[in-house]
Amino acid sequence: MTEQSLPAVSFQGVTRRYGPVTAVSGVTLDIAKGEFFALLGSSGSGKTTLLMLLAGFEQPTEGRVLMAGTPITDVPPHRRSIGVVFQNYALFPHMTAAENIAYPLKMRGVGRSEREERVKAALSLVNLTDRGGSYPIQMSGGQQQRVALARSLVFGPDILLMDEPLGALDRRLRDQMQQELKRIQHELGITVIYVTHDQSEAMAMADRIGIMSGGELLQVANPETIYAAPSNHFVARFIGECSILRVVSLDGGTGYEIAGARQSLVSQENVPFDIVVRPESVSLFSVGDSQSTGIFAVPATIRDVTYLGSGWRVALELSDGQSLLANVMRGDLLAGSLEPGKSVNARWNPASVAVLPTEGSP
Missing domain, CATH: 2.40.50.140 (Nucleic acid-binding proteins)
Structure with missing residues (x-):
């Protein structure tokens, strides 16, 4: 198998326990390069734990996680070429939008001139060219979300992880951001793994959906198949x-x-x-x-x-x-x-x- 044909991410028999509680149970899953993959489930289903295992913030109790065919258990989070966007944005309030976006580049030792060019391109990508000098408090929720997205992409990660990123936005802004996320993902060709409890979000954006419950991966398929041919009663009731x-x-x-x-x-x-x-x-x-x-x-x-x-x-x-x-x-x-x-x-x-x-x- 060539490097190009290898999955961007592979979970191989991954289990994560916290004492007597099993948060993720025996998950095996391949996610292709350039795929928009949604992990869908209710609170406590294990979807965020799976994301944290990939990001390196948690370690599997059993099994292993691979990126492009390479095990990453011993690779620290900052060396995994992964961008992460959380629901709360986690922007620095004392920094402007441009400074927030530049932060991961500064931490990687990127020179000032190159930082400025990359930040300019990132602001353009998320349609915030004229807001680089604004502080988070001066921006709407949707604009803050765009800044967080630009910051996660500015250093050119191989994979973008998104954990309930639109949960704090109202319905109209969520719909707008869904379209923007798909546009950006298509433009960059980046692999996106998107965690949500909102079935409409997953159906609207994902190439494939993985349904989780009780730490188990119940079904993986494209949205049309999930909806028309659910694998069990839980999936049928959960989707639509x-x-x-x-x-x-x-x-x-x-x-x-x-x-x-x-x-x-x-x-x-x-x-x-x-x-x-x-x-x-x-x-x-x-x-x-x-x-x-x-x-x-x-x-x-x-x-x-x-x-x-x-x-x-x-x-x-x-x-x-x-x-x-x-x-x-x-x-x-x-x-x-x-x-x-x-x-x-x-x-x-x-x-x-x-x-x-x-x-x-x-």
């Missing part, structure tokens, strides 16, 4: 909204029955299974509507309706007592007649269904 429904397997796993309605599956399933249905895949029709009749129509009752601006989120109860979520958009047939207690028929396309082994099945 969904309904996980108990069904009866039919014809050797080639189809299923739910609430008296039968539908074929795209591929055969050989174990007891549940189905995952996303709310945007569900269509609702009035009982007796010609479009609701046919092979697959699931009887349901509307229990609750929530206005979302672009449409409505409808909570349904199926005739077998299970719950189902549906999105009804403006212009849909039932958009003007969504009332709790109304009887409807629900339908979804067989191709939109994800299948998971029933929880607890062997």
